[in-house]
Every structure is written in structure tokens, then in C-alpha cells.
Amino acid sequence: MNTRDFMLLVYKEVPEEDFITVDAERCEACGECVVVCPMFLWSLKDKKAVLAADYKEKCLECGACWQVCESGSISFDFPTGGKGIVVKYG
Amino acid sequence: MKKYDLIIVGGGPGGSVAAKTASELGLKTIFFERGTRPGEKNVSGTGLSPKCFRDFDFMREMDLPHERVATMATLHLSDDRNIETNSFSFTPSLNGPYPEAREYLTRNVYRSELDPWLAELAVAAGAELQTSTKVSGVTRDSSGKVDGVKTDRGEEYKADVVIGADGVISTVARTAGIREKWDASEVAMILNVDFGASREDIDAVVGGNALHYWYSSIFPVGYSFFSAEGCHIGLGCYMDWWKKNPHYYLDKLFELEGVQQQIRMCNAKAREFQNHMVTFLTDPSTTYGDSVMLIGDAAGFACPYEAEGVYYAMYSGMLAARVAKMALERGDVSKRSLAEYERAWRDSPIGEEFIGGAAIEGFVRGIGFNPDVGKWVVPMINDAMYGILNVAESHTESTRNLPGLIIPYLPQLMETVQADLVPLSIALGKPPSRPPNENVSSVLRAVLPKVLPFLAKRAARAENRYSDVTTPIAMEYFMKPFADEKARIAREAKR
Numbered sequence: 085m086n087t088r089d090f091m092l093l094v095y096k097e098v099p100e101e102d103f104i105t106v107d108a109e110r111c112e113a114c115g116e117c118v119v120v121c122p123m124f125l126w127s128l129k130d131k132k133a134v135l136a137a138d139y140k141e142k143c144l145e146c147g148a149c150w151q152v153c154e155s156g157s158i159s160f161d162f163p164t165g166g167k168g169i170v171v172k173y174g
Numbered sequence: 175m176k177k178y179d180l181i182i183v184g185g186g187p188g189g190s191v192a193a194k195t196a197s198e199l200g201l202k203t204i205f206f207e208r209g210t211r212p213g214e215k216n217v218s219g220t221g222l223s224p225k226c227f228r229d230f231d232f233m234r235e236m237d238l239p240h241e242r243v244a245t246m247a248t249l250h251l252s253d254d255r256n257i258e259t260n261s262f263s264f265t266p267s268l269n270g271p272y273p274e275a276r277e278y279l280t281r282n283v284y285r286s287e288l289d290p291w292l293a294e295l296a297v298a299a300g301a302e303l304q305t306s307t308k309v310s311g312v313t314r315d316s317s318g319k320v321d322g323v324k325t326d327r328g329e330e331y332k333a334d335v336v337i338g339a340d341g342v343i344s345t346v347a348r349t350a351g352i353r354e355k356w357d358a359s360e361v362a363m364i365l366n367v368d369f370g371a372s373r374e375d376i377d378a379v380v381g382g383n384a385l386h387y388w389y390s391s392i393f394p395v396g397y398s399f400f401s402a403e404g405c406h407i408g409l410g411c412y413m414d415w416w417k418k419n420p421h422y423y424l425d426k427l428f429e430l431e432g433v434q435q436q437i438r439m440c441n442a443k444a445r446e447f448q449n450h451m452v453t454f455l456t457d458p459s460t461t462y463g464d465s466v467m468l469i470g471d472a473a474g475f476a477c478p479y480e481a482e483g484v485y486y487a488m489y490s491g492m493l494a495a496r497v498a499k500m501a502l503e504r505g506d507v508s509k510r511s512l513a514e515y516e517r518a519w520r521d522s523p524i525g526e527e528f529i530g531g532a533a534i535e536g537f538v539r540g541i542g543f544n545p546d547v548g549k550w551v552v553p554m555i556n557d558a559m560y561g562i563l564n565v566a567e568s569h570t571e572s573t574r575n576l577p578g579l580i581i582p583y584l585p586q587l588m589e590t591v592q593a594d595l596v597p598l599s600i601a602l603g604k605p606p607s608r609p610p611n612e613n614v615s616s617v618l619r620a621v622l623p624k625v626l627p628f629l630a631k632r633a634a635r636a637e638n639r640y641s642d643v644t645t646p647i648a649m650e651y652f653m654k655p656f657a658d659e660k661a662r663i664a665r666e667a668k669r
Contacts, residue, residue, distance in 0.1 A: 145215070151413050154358075174368070
């Protein structure tokens with residue numbers, strides 16, 4: 085069983101507005117966000133953390149990337165009210 | 175602009191109990207939920223502990239359709255080949271401290287049912303609930319004092335007191351300037367997969383044995399917890415622990431034969447994938463400010479042992495609402511006035527949980543969440559069990575060989591005992607809340623003096639055994655320091 089298959093089981097009301105931003109100037113390319121994200125939404129390009137273009141459709145809103153970002157370049161806010169991940173069972 | 179006595183940000187169990195309590199105390203209260211309904215953005219399972227039903231009358235009325243009562247828990251141990259080597263179970267003690275504790279370990283429910291039910295209780299008590307609304311931050315009056323919140327719809331709501339019930343990432347805590355984000359060592363993330371299955375299948379496979387822990391030598395401790403028609407399988411660890419992507423460890427958990435068996439035999443189908451952060455604080459110290467109190471995960475009130483959160487959220491919600499009422503009556507909602515909140519929670523079961531916080535955290539981090547320790551603890555436990563129970567040779571022979579099986583583990587065991595268990599025992603070494611049972615004391619005093627000399631003579635008569643080495647060492651390094659320390663304490667007491 086590959087647990088990446090579970091990534092398809094995420095229900096979203098896709099928000100229109102951005103709720104994660106990254107300040108490339110401050111990024112120190114430590115790669116912690118790449119390690120912890122369970123949806124593989126981060127990558128390093130040219131020694132900068134880059135967020136997947138379709139993150140709004142996939143992000144679990146856990147805030148792990150923001151939490152581990154020591155340089156403070158990742159900002160995390162929740163999607164607008166009523167949008168984002170929908171936990172049906174929990 | 176609308177004016178309230180109390181604004182609560184967050185419609186989870188903490189926010190709802192705060193709203194319910196405040197409304198019952200006559201405060202004009204509104205609480206905000208960013209999901210379209212409470213429970214939609216939840217962060218946990220959940221197994222409700224007996225404490226929830228001991229301390230809240232209304233919880234005894236709880237009747238949720240998908241509840242499963244856990245009357246047994248099972249700990250599975252697996253080694254670095256990812257093979258399960260041992261498991262053992264426990265059930266509520268007949269000597270448990272109160273009726274609910276004697277009846278079950280947890281009551282497993284879905285947050286999608288629990289949270290809306292709790293929110294309804296708050297609304298029935300008179301609180302106003304606003305869903306699909308994200309609070310983007312607190313607002314301040316001309317003097318800089320927090321006087322309400324602003325929503326993502328651009329609306330402002332004013333209140334004398336704001337309670338942040340908005341979880342680990344707490345917008346209220348950050349915008350009110352109470353704290354920045356936690357340190358990575360104070361927060362854990364927990365990956366969770368929700369499965370659906372039929373009630374009959376789960377009844378047949380696990381029944382009331384609904385809490386399974388998977389302690390491993392490869393991945394941080396995992397779990398499979400069953401509700402009436404579903405189960406949660408996942409694992410988690412401190413944010414500063416992950417060396418590889420969580421899927422690497424999750425794959426290992428799902429590769430375990432025991433986990434696969436449960437899924438297969440229950441015909442369980444995966445429905446949802448979630449990841450959540452929970453706090454693992456040793457001592458929450460930033461729980462209020464001018465006009466603001468934090469409850470639940472926003473305050474860091476998850477227990478430092480296994481991050482149980484719902485009970486502490488509910489309890490702190492109740493306390494914060496009461497303190498808000500008192501502060502409003504005094505006409506003083508300053509930080510100094512709200513210091514009453516910290517006194518209240520420190521003097522409650524919440525504070526009690528954190529008395530041993532640092533030592534408990536050391537134990538959990540050192541052993542519970544540490545697969546490296548599992549690499550020798552798991553084979554040690556298995557060798558001990560095997561040494562006692564195997565039928566590969568005569569029982570005489572295997573009993574003689576038992577110390578030889580165990581002794582190789584002693585250096586690591588002693589190191590761990592000193593590093594993680596001794597601080598824990600010191601921190602918890604305060605007199606217990608209940609004195610020793612009179613009956614037990616009298617039985618021990620009657621039985622031990624007869625049994626111990628008998629065992630000692632038997633041991634002394636046997637020659638060429640490990641005990642010839644260990645007994646003098648134990649006398650010199652355990653019994654003597656014990657007697658010396660007792661004598662020292664007696665001398666000090668005299669003075």
C-alpha cells in the first residue's frame with residue numbers, strides 16, 4: 085500500500101484568494117517545508133522554496149510548512165470563511 | 175458594528191463550551207467558526223476521556239450515532255524488520271478512581287458529530303453562532319486596547335473580552351501580541367487516514383478493543399482507533415523530529431501485517447486524509463493578555479503525554495467564560511484582572527496535568543516518540559517474554575538462561591532509566607492525591623515479612639547464579655542508599 089494514494093481523498097471548496105505566501109528574499113533554502121509537507125506542495129528551485137501552483141486545491145491547512153520555517157519566509161493564514169478543506173468525518 | 179460582552183473565535187469543543195457557559199452566565203456572546211459548520215475543520219479523532227463525563231453534566235446527555243465505547247486498549251510492538259513481535263492489552267481497573275473510569279477507557283466519536291452538537295448546546299443557551307467566517311485578527315481602540323475582532327468579510331464586532339479558541343495557529347494569540355508561533359519542539363503533527371467500515375465488521379474484528387497503539391523501531395508511535403462505523407489510522411511526532419517525508423513513516427505503519435489485517439478483516443475503505451498540528455507544551459505560560467484569553471490548543475492545553483486536547487479545551491473554555499463574567503462584573507478586563515484565568519486553570523485538572531510536564535515530555539520524547547529506543551526496547555521485551563515462556567528447551571534450562579538474554583540490554587536500559595524515567599519519577603514523586611489503601615498496607619505488612627526471608631534464603635542457597643553477582647551489588651547500590659536517604663529524611667524531619 086502506498087500512502088500517497090490517500091492524497092486523493094481530500095475534499096476542498098477551492099478558495100480563490102491566496103492563503104500561503106513565501107518571501108523568496110528571506111528563504112534560506114533549508115528545505116524543511118519540503119520534508120514535512122504531506123501533500124508534496126513544496127520544492128526547492130534555484131535555492132528557494134517554491135509552492136506548487138495548485139496548492140489551493142490540495143493543501144490540508146495544517147500549517148506545518150509555516151511552523152518549521154525558521155527564516156520566517158513562509159506566511160500562513162487560513163482560507164476565507166467557508167472555503168478550503170472540508171472534513172466530512174474527522 | 176455589533177457590540178457583545180464576549181467574542182469567541184473558534185467553534186470547536188473549547189469555543190462551544192465557552193459560549194455555552196458564558197451565555198448561561200448572562201453574557202451576550204457570539205462565536206465564530208471558519209468552516210460552514212462546526213467540526214468541518216477539526217483536528218482530532220477522537221477518544222473522549224472519562225474526565226469529560228465526570229466533569230460536565232451535559233456530556234452525560236451525549237448520544238452521537240457513531241460512538242464506540244473503548245473498553246480495551248492494545249499496545250503492539252514491532253521491531254526494525256517491521257514485524258510485530260509482541261502485543262498486550264489493558265482494560266479499565268476495577269479500582270479506577272470514579273464510575274466512568276471503571277467502565278471504559280474512552281468513548282470514541284467523530285468530531286463531525288461532536289462539534290455541531292456542542293455548538294447547538296451553546297446556541298440553545300443563547301449564544302450567537304456565525305459560521306463560514308474567518309476572523310482575520312483582533313481590533314484595537316484608539317488607546318491600543320483590544321476591543322473586538324475583524325472578519326474576512328470586512329465586518330467588525332466589538333466586545334469587552336475576546337477568547338481565542340482558534341487552535342495551534344491561533345490568529346487571536348498572534349494579532350493580540352500574546353505570542354508568536356510555538357517553537358517547532360513544542361508542536362507535533364499527526365497524519366490521519368479515516369476509514370469507513372460496517373458496524374458489524376468492526377464489532378466482529380475488534381469490538382470494544384477499539385484503541386490500538388503501534389510502537390515501532392522504525393516510525394514514531396502509530397495508532398488505529400475505532401468508532402462505530404469507521405477507524406482512524408495514523409501517526410505523529412514533534413515538528414523538529416521529521417528527517418524524511420511523513421509518507422515514508424506512514425508507509426511503514428501501513429505495511430505492518432497487523433494494521434493490514436484490521437483493514438482487510440473490517441473491509442475498511444479509506445475515506446479521508448488529514449494532517450493536523452497539536453501542541454506538546456511542558457508549561458503553557460502565555461494564556462491571556464489585556465481583554466484576551468486563550469483556551470484549548472490556542473493556549474497549548476493539550477496534555478503533554480499524548481496530546482489529548484478536547485477535554486482540556488472544554489475545561490479551559492468553561493474557566494475562561496467564568497473569569498470573563500467576573501472581570502466584567504468588576505469592570506476591569508485588563509491583563510492584571512484576567513490573571514485570575516491563569517490562577518483558575520493552574521488550580522484545575524489542567525494545571526495538574528502540567529505539574530510533571532517537563533519530565534513527562536522527556537519521557538514521551540525519549541521513549542514514546544523515539545523509534546531509536548524501540549530498536550532495543552522491542553527486542554528486550556520480546557527476549558524477556560521468550561525467555562520465560564518458550565518451549566524450545568527445558569524450563570529449567572530456559573530459566574537459567576533468562577538473565578543471559580536480558581543482561582545485554584542493561585547498559586541501554588540504565589541509560590534510559592536515568593535520562594528519562596528518573597526525572598519523571600522525581601517530578602511525579604509528590605504525595606499522591608489518594609493515600610495508600612489501608613487494606614493494601616495491612617496485607618503487605620502481613621505478607622511481605624513472611625515471604626521475603628523465604629525467597630532470600632532460597633536465592634542464597636542457589637550457587638553459581640547471576641544472583642551471586644547482582645545481590646551484593648543491589649545491597650550496596652540500592653538498599654544502602656535507600657536506607658541512608660530514609661535516615662537523612664528522618665534526621666531533617668527531627669530538626
